[in-house]
């Protein structure tokens with residue numbers, strides 16, 4: 001679902017200026033409304049949302065500065081960019097003190113105006129959500145995210161085990177941090193263990209620690225992750241990857257909060273809260289005999305499912321602006337502009353790598369934009385509209401605005417094939433398919449396997465960008 005940016009209003013008694021600003025903004029894809037007087041605009045401002053107003057100072061009747069005061073006293077928080085032919089320093093100071101975004105003089109510089117517009121447009125939504133416990137790092141305003149945050153508010157203060165389920169890159173780790181942050185353990189450590197990256201022989205030592213001489217290479221005592229998390233939270237990421245033979249040891253530690261370091265028979269205790277996460281269907285893993293049923297039930301106390309990004313496209317504007325700001329800051333490069341056309345492109349893509357992929361795509365776009373409009377280099381542009389017509393049997397007018405599971409899988413499969421073909425089936429590396437999709441090579445390989453993709457298979461139709 002595409003979330004439109006509200007219109008930008010231009011108030012100027014000079015028709016030439018109105019047209020020039022209108023042309024510039026429409027070329028960037030913004031919707032524009034024009035007004036020749038402050039009074040007409042004041043009436044409009046009360047009726048419907050707008051992104052910002054480009055406002056002349058010297059206007060017949062009510063001046064721009066008077067209008068600014070009038071809007072403020074009516075409680076209307078309209079971002080204002082002043083554009084004046086007779087600017088003076090005291091006047092601009094007065095306007096900026098009263099909260100204007102920018103004070104520009106005519107003839108105006110297009111980049112300055114677009115920069116100010118960008119600032120105004122990004123401020124239309126607040127980037128952080130307020131929750132009961134203050135500000136959260138979880139960005140999003142969709143119903144899905146709000147429900148997830150309210151479930152987190154419920155479970156965080158308890159010591160209950162939480163199992164976070166979701167596709168790769170959906171933000172499972174972000175949610176785990178949020179639960180810890182909102183818990184009574186917030187001042188204590190949050191220890192993350194990536195269960196997929198531990199060599200098989202080291203699992204036990206990694207979880208429970210070892211004593212000097214316990215095995216070749218154990219030169220000194222080592223504290224395991226359980227002990228390190230004492231008093232805090234232990235986040236078991238990618239729990240579905242734990243080998244079967246270690247699962248029983250883990251189960252005991254979870255049940256009794258007791259364990260022994262490798263090579264030591266003294267029993268230790270740790271007071272830890274467990275959060276686990278996986279992108280696997282653990283129920284299916286149990287059925288296939290790869291995951292212990294008792295461990296599954298021990299973990300699945302409070303399941304928290306996070307939807308893939310394609311099911312919460314309303315979050316894209318907020319996330320995109322957040323990542324654009326972040327990229328500019330982290331990479332010390334100029335801020336790029338997010339145009340409505342760019343936003344629409346982001347909202348029409350399938351995002352198999354979810355938020356991680358979005359973040360990578362935006363980072364590349366910010367580097368390439370060099371302070372201009374961001375252009376997104378997506379592996380495939382899905383130009384077909386999402387709504388899918390129903391078959392002929394159903395009466396006309398019953399159009400679906402969603403995809404069924406088989407249709408979604410087909411899209412994902414087609415997209416993977418396009419990316420694999422584009423990269424010559426190169427999986428790893430900066431120009432590999434995993435990087436393009438914004439997912440880990442191991443995740444890509446497991447998807448290729450799961451979907452039974454083969455190199456000889458005809459690729460999906462590539463839609464020209």
Ligand SMILES: Nc1ncnc2c1ncn2[C@@H]1O[C@H](COP(=O)(O)OP(=O)(O)OP(=O)(O)O)[C@@H](O)[C@H]1O
Pocket residue numbers: 137138139140166167168169170171172173174175237279355356359
């Ligand atoms: N709601 C969100 N708000 C802000 N940033 C987010 C959000 N969700 C995810 N991210 C960012 O997206 C990236 C991927 O998130 P994260 O690592 O939490 O995903 P994950 O589901 O744990 O992935 P994996 O299954 O591959 O481990 C990170 O850079 C994270 O900061």
